Amino acid sequence: MPTRIVLTVRIAGMALATSMLAFGLLDRMFHFLDGLYPAGSVQHTSALTYVAIALAIVASSLQRPLRHTGRSEALIWAVIILICLTGLVLLGPTDAELWNGSTWNNAASLLLLSTGQLLRRTRPTAGLVCTLLALFTPAVALNGFTHGDPAFFGSMALPTAIALLALAVVNATRFARHRSIRLMLVDNPAGQLVRQQIVIWTLLAVFLPLVARLLPLVNLSHDTIFPTLYTAQMGLILLGIMHFGIRFVSLLDNARRLERALVRDVETDSLTGAATRRAARAWFEDRIWRSHVAVILVDLDHFKNVNDTYGHAVGDAVLQTAARAMQEEMRMTDMVTRWGGEEFAVMFPLNNPVALRARAEVLRVRIAEATRSTDGLPVVTASLGCTIVEKGVGRSLIEAVSVADHAMYRAKEQGRNRVVLCDGLEPQPGPTGHEPQLSDVTLARLRTA
Template sequence: MKYVDLSATAEDDPRLSAGAITYSYVGVAHRSRVFLTGFAILVGMFVLGGYVMEAQFHKPFHALPGTHPLTAVMVLLLATSLVMHRLLEPISIVRRGILLAVVCLSSLRLIEIQSGSIHHPLSAAMARWLAPYSDMSGIETGANTAMCLGLMALSGLLLSRAPRLALWAAVLAGFISLLGATGYAFRLDVLFGAMSPVTVACLVPLALATMTLYAHRRIFRIVLSDTPVGFVARCQIGFSSFLMVLVAAAQVGDKFASATMQNLFLALVLWLIGAMNVITAGIYDRIDRRRRKVERDLVIAALHDSLTGAANRHGLELYFSGLERELEVGVLLIDLDHFKLVNDRYGHKAGDRILATVSTALRGRLRERDVLARWGGEEFLVVLYNVDIEGLATVAEKLRLIIQDMVDPLGEVEHFTASIGATLMGRGERALEPAVARADRALYWSKDMGRNRVTLWRDLPVPAREAARALKDDITRAKPDVSLTGT
């Protein structure tokens, strides 16, 4: 099952603006709760059974603390409440009662510890009831154990009413249990205190099971997502846990290991750390390359027409604003002749194919410093940098012949031509629109004269040029600093 956070916004959830991110490992985490709590129940039953049968299941190592019956009872109660949990269902009265009982027992035990009295009525009553014949000297429920179990029970109670507070209670309980495990791994008595190894074996899976209740929350979704970042995080957590187990094994067996074996073990640990760093670096490198590719694709999509691959108006504006205006600039406006008939007779797919074919052919004949932009439906605009009037006429004629000699890749459209209007921009011109207006007037003159030809602005009759100048004056009065708009 793949979980989705429906409350996220586009600002914190890239799925709303890009490809969907799935969280299939959230379902794995919820399903693992049964196995984690089952293991804790099994250990708790072994502890209580050991007391009944006067076995030493609660204290397998004589030099280390043992597990008190009170601890085993709270573990079993808490594990039972976790097994009873159902997603998206309100907490039942029975489960609430079980959690309240654990909170009360852990609170009473903490009060006993804080009182400083040598009499502990709760612990003594539990020992008389469940372990009447066992030696309980040095065996107690420590403050860290009581606090860990109480926080897990409190987290379950607050799950529906104060989920954020419940989440941090579960995280703190997990921290306490892992602190005890770390203490045993590195032989640091101050970290585990009165928490026995058997208690640690119960609390760690119980804490993990409690945190699975919040697997859909953002703090855990990072680790449980199907993204490369989630994969790296899971690998690092698993690798760190594996190293802790190795260190613990080395601490147990260091009395029996030679110096050579200890050095080999140290070398193995260092090699594993180096291997993990290399693997992580490779994964992050792939992530970075994907990110840069997406950025490049976004830039291309923002500056280019998706159908033809030519620049769009925004891309043309960006190109034109970066030109050095010390040299002359030529402007060509190209319109495909009778293009509406192509769409009507052969369909829009054929028309789109012709536009893409023309764009590809024209871009292949332009210099790198020139630009081809799609200006309208079947209109293209060419900006030629550092060109004189003769060069402008030559390039325009070559482009007209390229279009005239082109063939439809699928052979549907037999023949198509283009009319072109051309003009030069003076060194004092800072906006492109007046030049486009002149090229557009020259283009219409080409159409009026029979199409499939090139017309230079300078070759227009005087009345036609005067009409274009009037249009330029209207544009200038309406907007003194004219720049490109649109997309």
């Protein structure tokens, strides 16, 4: 969960910042790290900067994750800004006693960090930008140190750079609900990929150069081992790029499969495999502007009695059998929709009442035949109401089905198991009897009508 990730990052960052503060104070007194800096670039952070960093650690410890900045915390951030401005304006960046070793790098990072936290509630986007910019100077200093370039890390000491970097990361987690940083914290494949890439590129940028910088401490020649380390770093960079490419393609493929599955779930009835109302509405709105559309509302006769007598399992099987029988009679341009309960709406492009009746008769006969020929199912007939919606007419699918529904109820009133066309299409009385017996020749003629 994002909250767990935030808490983990905050605890690790606070521990790192506190330990670096203590180590920096010890280094200031005993000069542990002087041998790691290039000649003439040894740096020690001033006492005033350590006071500001200590206050930043205190302010960060007062924070409640994912909550607004409290008054006590805001006061401490304001004091840090005052300390930085005092050091820059009154003492000057070259003061030998109080401000030497901090200058603009430390002051800029602390000012941006404090400003970002003060703006977090009123201007969250500006606060996030300031907090991320606070990462820049210590990150550049750390990278310059690992590569042995004094021009990059300038006057920033190594423990100070690590402490400021950790504090900036800790305070950046307070923007976890911001849309720009949420992607890195969500517990899904995309968030995992982002976090993995951050770790990989951080190690590539820092770890191997840092190893090269520490080689003199174990009496290994930098010139001898550096080509091997450089080759290893280039190889890891290629592996990092390949890892990102493979995972990104995999994520896209999974996203496409998920999208297709979601579309299928939304547009397909899970029981019968017929289309849902949503898919039917989209189909109708697309077709009605190009051609006339015939709509048949199919209602299974006495379906409630089937459920009451044989159970819902048999009722579900009847629905599946009826839907499959109708779908077998459909063309690529046609659609079978489960409209609700035991009702199905069948739609296809057509502008011929005679052909419409013929196709409806085929569906009626096929439903009865399918249930009769399936073991364990009772014979179920259907009543069908039909209508034709003219091309371009501003009638919705709901209105068209309502017209077909009135015709279907007339079929029920006339004895069920029949086809009735709506008013205006010159309906003809359907065949009498509950189980029509059509010859194979007649059925074939109806199917091809």
